[in-house]
Amino acid sequence: MVNRTFVGLLYISLAVPGLVCSVFSLKAISVHKVITVAAISGLYFCILLLNNVLAINRLLINCFPFMTQPDKIYLVSPVSVADSDEPVFIQLFSSVCWLVALIQFLFYLTPGAGLRFSLETFDWKYFDSDVNAVFQQIEPVISLGSTLFDMVCYSSIIAFMLRNKSQHRLERHSSLELRLVIISVISFAYQLAMIIPFQFGSYFIPDTPAAHLFYATSWLFFPAFHQIVLLVLNRDLRRRVMKDFVTSVN
Numbered sequence: 001m002v003n004r005t006f007v008g009l010l011y012i013s014l015a016v017p018g019l020v021c022s023v024f025s026l027k028a029i030s031v032h033k034v035i036t037v038a039a040i041s042g043l044y045f046c047i048l049l050l051n052n053v054l055a056i057n058r059l060l061i062n063c064f065p066f067m068t069q070p071d072k073i074y075l076v077s078p079v080s081v082a083d084s085d086e087p088v089f090i091q092l093f094s095s096v097c098w099l100v101a102l103i104q105f106l107f108y109l110t111p112g113a114g115l116r117f118s119l120e121t122f123d124w125k126y127f128d129s130d131v132n133a134v135f136q137q138i139e140p141v142i143s144l145g146s147t148l149f150d151m152v153c154y155s156s157i158i159a160f161m162l163r164n165k166s167q168h169r170l171e172r173h174s175s176l177e178l179r180l181v182i183i184s185v186i187s188f189a190y191q192l193a194m195i196i197p198f199q200f201g202s203y204f205i206p207d208t209p210a211a212h213l214f215y216a217t218s219w220l221f222f223p224a225f226h227q228i229v230l231l232v233l234n235r236d237l238r239r240r241v242m243k244d245f246v247t248s249v250n
Contacts, residue, residue: 048143062157111131139199
């Protein structure tokens with residue numbers, strides 16, 4: 001099991017991949033830099049897998065509380081599945097996510113495969129190669145499937161919570177769980193803002209300078225906005241900041 005601090009740190013690591021890759025691309029190419037760039041450029045896809053785990057976790061906690069514990073985020077390590085106390089379904093689901101992430105990382109290490117970050121447009125672009133042509137057909141399918149899965153999970157959660165509210169059957173931890181659901185939905189919105197325009201923007205956004213400006217703005221704005229919102233929603237952090245601020249003022 002991994003706590004929310006780890007999840008937050010992982011999202012922060014996803015906020016600055018373009019800058020890091022740009023720095024590496026300006027230097028002489030070496031093996032360790034190629035591996036580093038491949039790992040960072042592949043991280044954007046891991047957000048799909050992490051959001052899937054968050055979505056199914058919130059769904060089980062809200063709709064099937066007897067299977068889980070409140071205020072928990074289950075993200076099974078592939079080396080600890082046998083010793084884990086998480087539900088079997090979560091173990092299998094998380095293991096599949098880890099496997100897909102590993103396969104994708106190995107693919108990005110393949111010569112001619114992967115993405116490059118454009119300093120001119122602040123946008124990710126696939127390398128022109130036969131290997132990438134195959135992956136470009138697979139990745140949108142996974143992206144769409146992941147997005148639809150999250151949408152079904154969160155729609156079910158919202159419907160379930162609204163029904164409980166109408167029947168006055170709110171649990172004691174409902175306030176905390178609502179905050180966790182909001183955080184998860186914001187992460188899902190981050191996925192929509194970053195992944196969907198990149199994968200499917202050509203279908204509904206014309207190839208114009210305004211479109212490139214939109215891509216650049218989304219890559220620059222949404223990661224920072226996402227992190228700020230998550231920090232604001234963290235009650236413990238707000239209390240700590242207010243305590244330090246009041247102490248320093250007095």
